[in-house]
Amino acid sequence: MLDEFNTWLGATPLSLLIQKVLWIIPTVQTVHILAISAVLASMAMFDLRLLGLVGTRHSIVSLSRRFMPWLWGSLIVLAVSGSILIIGEPKRALGNSVFLAKMCLLAAAILLTLGFQIILKRDLAGGNTDLASPHFAAAKIVGLLSLVLWVGIAVAGRLIAYTG
Amino acid sequence: MFDHFLHWLESTPIAVAISESSWLFPGIESVHVLAITLVVGSISMVDLRLLGINLRDRPVQELIAEVLPWTWISFAVAVCSGALLFSSNATHYWGTVPFRAKMLVMALAGLNMLVFHATTYRGVAAWGASRRLPRAARVSGGLSLALWIGVVSLGRWIGFV
Incomplete structure (x- = not known):
């Protein structure tokens, strides 16, 4: 099924052009x-701040406003360029277990980031000027997990x- | 003379181990790519600030003090991992155009940085906090960005020749 799809995609005019x-x-x-x-x-700076290791004199919300647009903007560029690479060489990616692992790590990293953004937004809506202190411990876990996930995505x- | 050095480099136990192992090269290459993304990503933050595109509310000296240590650590990792990759097939890499061009462009990026620090940056106390920076600072930032994009392009190209 997947093989047939890869063969079909690899024979499309766009794929042939890329090849x-x-x-x-x-x-x-x-x-x-x-x-x-x-x-x-961007994420290294933000995650290290969540861990309390770097830039602690900047508020979490100010760094979030600074770096999140770069994350989402870059992810769009990555999705488009990644799609072109897949169309050009479907078998290299779609049938590859490491590619699937990379996509799972990516999904986890995006969900983790969105989850943290929701917590941060709620704290701000609740009258706090930055992330509320009961969430500091969670922020450290999020920062560490996020770092590990993004490094894993790049390595994968x-x-x-x-x-194969 | 230099050919002898390249042959010697290829015959060192580490180089032989990397070229014979099925996982050492990809492993070291992953570290290399990771280090380069951090070098280029962190330098771009400063470059985009110099160009007045990003982080305009941050004084330049403060941003540089915060970001540059990470750039240098990542650069050291990139150089070490890159040297290991190079050693595994030194004569081949040395003979390719993109490898030589990459080294040249990286040297130019270094030179650009040295010139910036020796001239424009000396007066940073006067202009570092303004949103729009002196032309010399903008030129340095633009050159640096272009040269590092060149380094990444040429680096990727090495894998295709």
Whole structure:
């Protein structure tokens, strides 16, 4: 079923174009890596702040407003560039267990981020100027988990090239 | 002379281990990519501030003090992991255009940074907090951004030759 889909996708005109023009895949991969740089650097800063290790004189909400637009903007770039890479080489990604693991980690990272944003919004709506103190412990767990997830996503991304 | 060095490098036990192992190269490469994303991501934050695109409410010296230590740590990791990857097939990499171009562009990025710190940055106390920075600072930021995008492009290209 998946094999048939991959064969069909690999035979579409768009896929054939991506396969035929040699510079498309390296260029799109470069765009993909640059967008990952924006995500990892932004999330590292934000997560290290949640852990209380860096930039503690900035409020969590100010860093959230600063970095979240970069996260969501970059994720759109990543989805588009990633889709082009999949269309160009469907079997390399879709039948690959590391690719599936990467997508699961990504889903977890997005849900974790959204969950934390909801908690932060509620605290602000409840009259707090920043994340409320009962949530500080949870913020540390979120920061650590998020760091591990994003590093895992980047590593899995590179390993797709080596696995089947 | 340099060829001898490259051959010697390839024959070191570490280089042989990396080229013969099925997982050492991908493993080290993952670390390399991770380190580069942090180098480029953190430098871009400063570059975009110099260009006046991002973080305009933050004084430049404060941002640089906060971000640059992480850039240097990541850069050190990228250099070490990159040297290991290079050693596994040194003569091949040295002979490729994108590898040489990557080293050249990285040297230019370093030079740009040195010039910025030796000239424009000396007066940072006067302009660091303004939203729109002097032209020299904007030029440095734009050059740095372009050069590091070049480094990533050329690095990815090495894998295709």
